């Protein structure tokens with residue numbers, strides 16, 4: 273263990289983390305200050321760039337290392353433009369400035385970019401380098417698909433992606449993990465971060481503008497006593513309220529240090545998912561339990577957003593086009609909502625009341641979700657996302673379809689759509705139609721009528737109402753092909 277006096281912590285400072293090799297102890301006057309502003313303005317570290325300031329271009333990519341349940345530091349890419357500084361308390365932050373020891377000694381990822389002419393103007397390059405480095409810390413010999421996934425959230429407007437991908441493929445052959453400075457020193461960093469976690473400062477708890485509760489007991493107290501707090505989990509939504517809508521939010525409750533809410537537990541026919549499970553953690557789990565959802569999750573944001581955004585945040589924001597909501601509606605998921613003296617379990621379906629209104633108050637938080645376990649319960653489940661761009665784009669429409677066949681009884685079906693109403697919503701008429709006609713044939717008109725009966729979608733910048741109707745019908749037909757094992761949609 274690290275000796276107690278080996279790091280002299282200043283008792284009066286608030287947020288503590290390591291920036292590359294240096295301990296930072298920072299008094300927080302504005303809890304909405306972004307990590308990117310801190311790096312570029314306070315620290316004069318200009319390697320990390322600002323492009324879009326909304327998590328879309330990857331120019332600001334950094335690595336955030338946190339101690340995991342195996343007492344190791346796991347480093348994940350993040351968009352520093354939408355991370356607030358208190359979110360990285362007790363973390364190890366790696367920026368592009370910390371990678372090389374000057375031009376003579378580039379990091380292997382940077383060398384590969386040079387060898388393969390992976391940069392022209394160079395503005396996007398630090399972001400690509402950090403994304404690739406993040407990939408190599410996670411995956412020893414990534415294949416092409418993994419490489420492409422890792423840079424989904426990075427835009428380059430002049431080099432073209434070919435040379436950048438070649439650099440990553442080149443690195444895949446030559447990168448030696450055993451020599452890497454973060455891999456070699458993982459134990460040392462885990463000890464340093466654990467020391468910070470165990471020696472938190474008192475002032476954090478007393479600041480009226482923000483709190484960083486370390487467990488759900490503290491969270492309940494903070495929400496109860498600080499009027500109208502805003503919870504921040506991954507900040508992939510809240511970051512945009514600040515950067516794009518210029519909102520002032522306080523008090524803020526940063527919950528991403530609460531390990532209690534990061535679990536995925538399997539027991540019997542249920543799966544419990546803590547509200548702080550990130551998309552990336554969810555994707556790792558989905559690969560085994562819901563393999564046909566893998567591509568669906570892969571189309572949420574880019575790698576940085578998947579590392580930051582949580583399933584709790586996705587449901588809590590109540591967006592009609594959040595990608596997790598239709599999944600949970602169709603799966604018949606339940607959610608636990610906890611306040612200081614209350615615990616409620618409700619169907620996720622009942623959480624969405626109307627556009628902008630959800631069944632939760634400011635003194636409560638979402639604890640976890642419960643979904644059926646496909647390994648102990650027989651059902652068919654599939655979901656589809658339609659968006660203007662294939663990757664790194666918000667949905668136009670999503671459809672999720674659950675079908676549990678019951679012998680000699682009415683089948684259990686739930687079909688849910690996102691992007692068809694002010695809230696994510698089930699299509700009860702389509703479910704009835706399915707139950708009536710499943711053994712026979714569906715005609716186009718009855719599908720159209722059922723969807724019209726349940727939805728009157730808007731025309732907006734993403735799509736017309738008519739387009740949304742047509743797509744909703746087609747997603748249902750696609751599901752029919754899936755469930756009836758028909759390869760070609762024309763044969764329905």
Ligand SMILES: Cc1cc2nc3c(=O)[nH]c(=O)nc-3n(C[C@H](O)[C@H](O)[C@H](O)COP(=O)(O)OP(=O)(O)OC[C@H]3O[C@@H](n4cnc5c(N)ncnc54)[C@H](O)[C@@H]3O)c2cc1C
Pocket residue numbers: 326327328502503504505506507508509510511512547548571572573574577580581582583584585586587588589593594595596636637638639664665666667
């Ligand atoms: C570039 C980019 C791409 C994106 N792409 C997609 C996409 O493809 N699909 C998609 O669905 N979304 C997408 N999003 C939106 C975003 O990633 C999600 O909505 C995300 O899941 C929100 O989770 P979070 O942890 O970041 O929430 P935060 O931003 O921290 O919080 C969001 C809201 O939830 C509340 N909240 C968070 N956790 C809890 C809790 N445990 N209990 C109670 N309230 C809580 C907060 O108070 C806030 O109101 C994208 C966002 C960006 C910036």
Ligand code: FES
Pocket residue numbers: 321322323324325326327328329330331332333351352353354
């Ligand atoms: S500046 Fe574009 S993702 Fe942060």
Ligand code: FES
Pocket residue numbers: 390391392393394395396397427428429430431
């Ligand atoms: S090298 Fe110019 S934007 Fe990528």
